[in-house]
Amino acid sequence: MRKLGVVAVGAAALGLTLAAWTRQPSPTQGGATISGKMKFTGTKPAMPKIDMSEEPKCKAKYQGVPTDEAVVVNANGTLGNVFVYAKSGLPASYQAAAPSGDVTLDQDGCRYHPHVLGILVGQKLAIKNSDGILHNIKAKGVKNRPFNISQPTNMTSERTFSVPEVMVPLECNVHGWMHAWLAVLPHPFFAVSGADGSFSIKGLPPGTYTIEAWHEKYGTQTATVTVAGSETKTADFSFAAK
Amino acid sequence: MWATNAKIVGIVLGTLALYTLIANKIPQVQSEVPQALSLGANVTPEQLVAAGEKVFNGIGGCTTCHGLGTRAPNLLTDETGTGPIGVRCAKREPGKSCKQYLYESLDQPTAYVVAGYQPIMPVMTKQLSPAQVWSVIAFLESQGGTVDVTASDIPSTATTSATSTTATGGAGAAGGAAFAGGSTDPKAIIQAAGCLACHKLEGQGQVIAPDLTHVGSRRDAESIRKKILDPASSIAKGYEKLAGIMPKAFGTMMNAAQLEAVVQFLAGHK
Amino acid sequence: MRRYTEHPFWQAVGILLVAYVVVVWVVPLLPGSAIVPKSVVLQYMATVLVGVLIYVSDSEERWQRFKEPITAMLVEPRLRPVRSGVLVVVPVLVGLVAYGQVQTTVAAPPNLRSIHPAPPTEITFRGKAISLTGLENPLRQHPDSLPAYLADGKRVYYQNCLPCHGDHLDGQGHFASGFNPLPANFQDNGTIAQLTESFVFWRIAKGGPGLPREGTPWNSAMPKWEDFLTEREIWSVILFLYDQTGWTPRTWEKTGTGDGGRGTGHD
């Protein structure tokens, strides 16, 4: 009986693999681009300082006192760490390419790098501990199964996510200040605003898209953008200090 | 024959012993008797002290203030290094024995306010029977001192009580049945009855019991009247713990006109 | 073997042994059972012993046969070792028992109480007099609203009673270990199943502090719920207790026999 079960599981796995293999990816080369800037108005909020005296190894990696990364306002008055993605508008026939390569989340200096990131469904998330001290990484997804793994040393663990979800909060309970945000998407049309506050989503098929910008503190904003061919359209967002 | 007799006696005694033994092995519970205390001529100091402790902790309401050490001196334990009340009572007033001092401080509390405290204590001789007053005195004396209250104090002081009431409150009605000389001025009655020892009214008085400043908005006249006559009939929300502290005797100590005056006065405080 | 099974002396010994095994080991094994207290074991064994003595002595012949091995033990030269053994063992046992009696070990005094103390005929609930005699649960007079009352009773139970009386109403809540006596077990047929709702109301309203002294030595931790709950909430939770356990409250006996001014409670 048990043997039968093993065989059955094996057969099922084989079937699944075959199904995945036969699913044809749509071409993504070319396509349209949406880009824009994350403007920030109002006074830049002072981020709380993080007391890392408990972890001298991390503390040593900073000059001065590190601060919380919840709100990162760039020198040009733009907002960093804003996640932008196509929330809807993809044609129904769209099939994302099989994810290639890993997304790496690094724990370095008792902070996550990057602080906000996106990943494809089924793509591997490599969680790396560069600190060599105990971190636990806890994913608190609601649609995805949550997990909580321990990394007491320099090591890398891999996990995948099976369902689209924006956002999966990631945290370390040993260091209460450590937070990261992971978006799991079925398509690669997402970006994170960088040090200049700009973003760019490339290779979009023609269509009318709802673009959502998400910020951990200032919430979400949406814009509707219609693109055709390989044109580039601009969608700027503006967040106000609260 | 004697062997038979001995056996019979043995059987009888053995059976009795067995039953008695079993009955003694099970829980021994004696029924309770409400303690009727004879304060007759042969009352012992212990009986007085025991009765006094009940009054002190119960109907007398003394612990409301004297138990916490903030509103009134702590009587049962050390008060600023002078020992419990039984030790210090005789030294409080020159020329007054412990017994005299205690009685008078129950009878005319405002005359003996300890430094640092407010004159809020009601006249206890009006709220308690002479027997209760004297048993409280005996109890207080027992806290570190010697009890010298005897049965002879009780009847003789009943008249003392009446006279001293007269002296404080003016021409009291017979039997001390009216405050403030029978005046129908509600403020005078409230003052004389010691209401403000617990209640706050128009910015005066204490906050042990509900504030009466807006009592008219919570209770109508009928409810206030009932509350004075039978304090246990309704307890204000939040004061359940203090239920039973308000003396039941106010109704009998006021005449009808006085009661009505107070009731209407309070009901008007909306 | 047969010689032994048919001999009254060995039968008596066997019965006593079997009874002991049953009471001490078999009874606790039964589903939902527990160990039998020593006092009850003693009582059962004493009863069985009396029964055995009656058995061996109610016929003259059996009595004589019963005495045979004892006499033999006392007399027969070949049983000298047994005799000596008995003469040693019995005094030693007596000595041990005597030592147990005189030895000064301090034990906790037995903690006993009467389960159903006599209720007062009337209580004062938040200043309102409630006569308990003949009192029924007033909420039962509104059958349409019963589900609502029950739901409210359930809420009250879970918010207040649960820590001690437990999820299963069996007195084994997560705080039960801290109390002695243990909280009442409503699933047991000896508690609410035996009581009128008015009695339960009294116990809930007045709690441990409201127990009469004849119930001493009580240390019931039951709070005085009148400080927390309204009258309706208490009646609701009583409804819930009976509904959840499936017991029905004891009802008042009908006393309308017209026997001239008695049996109708207090005036």
Place this chain on the structure above:
Amino acid sequence: MIDALLALVLVAPPVPRPSFLVPVQDTTKGKAVYVKWCAGCHGDGGAGDGAAAAHMLPRPRNFTGAIYKIRTTASGQLPTDADLLHAIDEGLPGSAMPGWRGRLSDAERRDAMSYIKTFSSFFADTSQHVVALKFSSPPGGGTGTEALKVGRQFYDSIGCRKCHGDQGRGDGPSAPTLKDDAGFPIFAADLHQSWRFRGGGTVEDIYRRLRTGLDGTPMPSFSDLVDQKFLTDQELWRLAQYVRSLSPAKPPEVRDVIHAPQIAGAVPASPDDSAWARVDRYWFPLVGQVIHKERAFAPAVSGVWVQAVHDSTTLALRVSWDDRTQSPDTAWLGFEQRLLETVAGDDSASLRAERWPDQLAVQFPHRLAGGAGGMERPYFLMGGPSDPVYQWRWTSQPRRAVAGLARGIDRFDTLPGTPAAQAVHDHGEWRVVLTRALAPSDTANEVPFDAGRAIPVAFFAWDGSSGEHGSRMAVSTWYFLALDRPTPPSVFISPVLAMLVTLGLGLVVVRRAQRRGTTR
């Protein structure tokens, strides 16, 4: 031949399991059971928000997320049916969840389990693989010094102490920041109380929790560490064995009477005196004060260890208990605030965290009852107006003890004489020694400690950093303190006498029987 068979099997569709092997899972019946017995805490919708939930810490499980602490599956996986049933059957020690085995029938528990699974779509999702991990069995020698040393080494190296603290009492530097997935404050487990571990207190249970983690809590899974060979399986077992060794071998049994032996020489006044190691210690469970307003539904102190000795003139009582903090402790103020916001009390307004001290009260009756076998005692909850109790109250700030008479929970009158007190706070444990002369100086108010009788005693504890003060505390019922006397030789006289008399009687009986036997 075999190959042919194998091919046949491969080609054949998976054989469905015979229906009688699949347990019938009836959610209608399950719903009835759930609504009757579970919904009061877990809520009608399974969201862990039943009527009782607000009074509990830890809160009842929220079934809608399908996140379960106690599993045999990898972190992030759903529990197996057996895992769920196990939690229902055995309950979760140290929480309000009772074991339902013996309370509900097998079918009822199974039905309820099936119904609970309907609250989350994860269970219906066939892509979820629920596979119980394969656990090895513990290596031997787990209680040896060497094994424990290895375990301790990994306890330090993999960072357990970050939350659980150096000695495992849940006082690590990260402990005050911990929250569970719902944002409720959560205590790092006190590893000295294995009988309160939610998933069970055996070495196997601990090992499993290390492998699976406790989902929904900060406790992570260490499986990756083993999989990636950073740690061998055996080393993880050693860690589990070390953690187990922190608690007593058996859950402490509650005994009624504290026996205080009489010792030669002066009583040890210091908590860390080596003499205490030779004295039997007694465990008394403490529970929340839920009798008077304000009630404490989630007390921080779950019990006290008590030892007592006397030297015929002085009594020394050593009380030790686990308390993460040496209150007041500013590091825990945030945690205290979250606790006060989480566990509902009787206050309508939410409480503000304040810097309360830790406290301990040891209570005796005001007077020792004479009659009725000494059964009569004052009300265990600090006596009453006419029946006071004599108490010692020790506070951590200022660090001293006072004696006084309590007449109910609201009233405490201090007495002049104070018991001597010495206290130590050491890695999450308070150890307090209270000493007083057996014969009181104030006979009217202080109870005499007479040797050879059962003196009722009760304990109360407050953890200031959990916001406990006033009537918010942990309480115990009455227990007894007995000052033992060395057995005097006279005690042996009457047993010996009884033996001799019995022997004499026996001889007489034998003699008579033999005489009768010979004459016959």
Place this chain on the structure above:
Amino acid sequence: MADPLLLLQAAADTSRAYGEFPVIGARQFIWITAEVHLMFAAFVLGVPMFAVVTEAIGIFGKDERYDRLSKEFTRLLLVAYSATAIWGAMLVFGLSTLYPRFWAYLTAIFAPSMWVYAALFFIESFTLYLYYYGWDRWKKGRAKLWHWTLGILLNVWGTIVMFIANSWLTYMMSPPRDITPTTDPTTIKLWHAIANATWMPINVHRVIANVVFGGAIVGAYASYRFLAARTEEERAHYDWMGYVGNFIAMSALIVLPFAGYWLGREIYQYDQSMGITMMGGFMSWLWVIQAFLIAVLFLTGNYYLWIGMGRIPGAERFQPYTKYLLIVLVLGAIVWGTPHTMIADSKELAAMGGSHHPFLGALGVMSAKNTAVNLMILTTFLSFLLYRRANVRPVVPWARAGTLIQAGMFAVAAGVVLFYGIRGYFVEAIVRIGYSVYQVLAVLACILFVTVIDVLMARGAQSLGAIRWGKMPPRSQYALFILAVTFTWLMGLMGFARSGIRQYWHVWQVMQDTSAYAATPALGYASKMISLCVLIFLSLVAFVFWLGGLAEKSTFVATERGAQHVGH
């Protein structure tokens, strides 16, 4: 209730309300005099019933032996009677000096009935003297019938005397509801006070109990004489007398619980809280003792019968079955004695989850107890039946069918008892109470019909040989002693229960006991007092017997008669 204000003021009028008795104290004095007086009274009421019945058997059964027996009892009565009067006088003296206020209160209400009481006492003594001293004079024919009528009169007077005395004590326990503490006692109508709620139940209960008691004491007397007998004839006579005494005691005992049930029910109806104090309050442990005593009575009574089978030719047919009866009785005793609230240490309590055993606790409730006691009664009755049947073989043609019917009746009765006993666990309390009535009715019906069949079947039955009266081992006679002591002690215990439920009231909720002895003492103390009273009583009874022995030599029948029909 215990408002100190009221108490302090109410205490004023208690001066000179109580006297004090030297050394032992007022309550103890009253306790002893009242209880010993009551025991003697019960004896002098129970024995005449006995004497009249045996005399009647002697007259109508033409059996000289019974007549002798009757006279022998009556002789005992003479001295016992004066003892009763002496103790009664002591009681009155004690009450009027030690509890004067209370006594004045009672006399204010009951004075007329007290005069009647005294008068009847006198008339009764007179009747007794006539009855005893006229025995040999009115021995034949119509005169004998007149003599027998005297005996009946004696019982009538005695019963009225007892009813009057009962009215006083039941008034104390259950005064009519319209009487309050402020009611002036002189305004209370006498009949109103007499016909109170518990008067009739107590009357009935006491009449039956007196029969039991008389029988038991007679049994003890006979067993003493048996043990002291020097000749075979004497031994045979007293063996027979002991049997008769025991038979009467046991027969009456079977119905006593039903009378007790009625009384208890009346008490509950009169005042719920009094009833609960009695059954569940501080008195609850008393019933554990009572259960033990009743178990002793059943076991000892049956034991006596079974040993007695040894002297009956033909009884060996039944002897193998006695062990099954014994098993039922022992199991019944175990159930009957299982406490609902168990004495246990904390570890046991924790294991049981409270003071109720989760499994055995089911035996501690009323359903189980009623079932047990009903089965024990049935078993005892069966023992009697076997005993009766032992030395005869029925010759009526339907003997076999009759026996089968009897067996069927036993089976049905036992089935009914068991059915309602088990069903009682599944119904609510009010219904359950009703079930005990069905159980009792089934048992009584069984007893009645089986007896009728048996009497019919015994007609012309063939004897299997004479009963060898006197061929009893001494241990059977000690059993009779245990029975007598147990009955007496049980009487004392029940008296304590009846009196103790008033707690601190002289007259329940009308007149408070404000003496130093107001608290009802604990059971241990009460048991010592009861034992003391029983000891005093038994010593005096022994003295009375000894006096009786001095007056006249034994009246046993010297001639050995043919086969006796045992029973009546």
